[in-house]
Amino acid sequence: KTADFSEKSFVVPIKNFVNESYCRDISGKVRSHQKIKREKGEFIGAFAPYGYCKDPENKNCLVIDSYAADIVRKIFSWKIDGFSLGAIAEKLNVRHVQSPKEYKKANGENYNSGFHSSDTPKWSAVQIKRILTNEVYIGNMVQGKQERISYKVKQRLDKPESEWVKVENTHPAIIRQNDFDVVQKLLQYDGRASKTSDSANFFSGFVFCGDCKTPMIRRVNQYKGKKKAFYICQTKNKGGDCTRHSISEEVLKRIVLKEIQAYTALFVDYQMIMEELCEMQVSYDQVIGYDTQISKLQEEYNRYYSLKASLDDDLKEGLISKEEFDDFRESYGRKCEELEQMIENQKKLVKQMFEGGVSATVQLEDWKKSLEIKELDRTLLALTVDKIYIYENKQIKIHIRYQDMIEKMKVIRRFYAEHRTECRKEVG
Structure with a gap:
């Protein structure tokens, strides 16, 4: 018995070491293989981004899903028209448009986003922004945004953008580069909707004070039943050291x-x-x-x-x-x-x-x-x-x-x- 115990105490650590080395080696080879595929612009995700589906003849290629792509185009169009992220999400929910998670499940995909949600997931402002900032819609493949800590731990960590793998023109674009660039600029300022509207003010994100360079704000005066909108310097409005720079919206x-x-x-x-x-x-x-x-x-x-x-x-x-x-x-x-x-x-x-x-x-x-x-x-x-x-x-x-x-x-x-x-x- 003492001999058996001694043998086990000697063999088990060696087996564990061999298994550990094998797992580490396999993990390294898988990562290396995935890196090569990413750099070639091949899609290696489990699920295609919303608006696309995997090519039946080549699972590493993306093709346009006409229904979902049309929703993506509407989202970009509404943002250009001035709607806030929340307002766009609400428009889709009111129209009973399936959220990406719902849509994938309805198409038979065993999709789980990792986020806890209700039985019937709704569109949210976070989802809308994720779509509006994703270069996949202009035909670019961007992968490697996250990585697992190790083969032992499933937890993923976000990687800095400088380490992402981006390959241009790998698949058909849903959104024109011009429209995508406009939306990115609007998101920098992302003018909030007014209290009475779901849309941003007309010149929100475009009009700036020529002297202090801050965005100008919209004000409305009402005189004899008529409303007149104009823009003034935000710094002056907050009591800062600048002047009004007032100008009529119509002019x-x-x-x-x-x-x-x-x-x-x-x-x-x-x-x-x-x-x-x-x-x-x-x-x-x-x-x-x-x-x-x-x-x-x-x-x-x-x-x-x-x-x-x-x-x-x-x-x-x-x-x-x-x-x-x-x-x-x-x-x-x-x-x-x-x-x-x-x-x-x-x-x-x-x-x-x-x-x-x-x-x-x-x-x-x-x-x-x-x-x-x-x-x-x-x-x-x-x-x-x-x-x-x-x-x-x-x-x-x-x-x-x-x-x-x-x-x-x-x-x-x-x-x-x-x-x-x-x-x-x-x-x-």
Whole structure:
């Protein structure tokens, strides 16, 4: 008996060690395999995101679920229209739209979100925000947001966004990039709905004080039965050191619509110029050589590159110490990398415009709607305007979206004006 006990006391720890090593090895291999799949843009989740389903022919690919995708489009559209997250959830609940959990179970999936809920799960503001911020809806696969502590513990920990695995254009998009970007901007300010409405105020998230840069707030005056809405500086309203910067909502709507219509006409004009340049067989390289912005960036790059190259001589001549040499070298190198990237981005934009025209970046059809309407609506505002600054002297600065592209259009127009006769002769 003593011998049996001694043998067991010797064998059991060895078996435990072997089993432990085997489990650890298997866990490592599984994680490595999953990492490879994520980096290839293959979907490895147990359940497809709401709006998608797994491709029957390849479970690592996502295909659009037409019914759920339509709900996702409505959610994005309502947010652009100004509805709060809670109001969107309520709209879906009132219409008896099944929540993601309900919908998956109704389709035979043994889905459990991990959140405790009622027998009939309802839509919530948290679910709405999760959908509105998920890049999966623009065709990007984002995975690896969490990881298990170890193969022994099922608990998961959130990973920093810098460690997420994102692969672009892995599956069909439900939402356009343009609309997704607009919604992300609105969520930064996420103007709260007023007490009498489920929607945010018309200019909420767009209008800012030109001096203190804080969002302006909406006020309504009633005189002889008529209501008049206007915006004032939030800092002044709270007793801070600024002025009112007051402006009527109706006046601001008219001014902004007129500005959007002017830019729309500009975009249409540039689209025609781009088409004619393509007929003339003008390459984007010719225009890049004519771009003063790129030229200035290149000059700045050359200057920093020369400064970096001269550091060796400065060190040899004793003009700088070894410590200063290392600091300057790192600083100039970083600046060169930044400028190189900026130049590349500028060239890429011009190339993109030549390959796909203005509409490749600007949703031109959305802008064209402004030419047909007489009153600005919030959807058009969100699709076209970035920010509006109101100054005390009644000056208004409207930052239209695609400012980089607008600057490139000016370059292209100058090139076209100076070279069209020459180009036409060459084509002829």
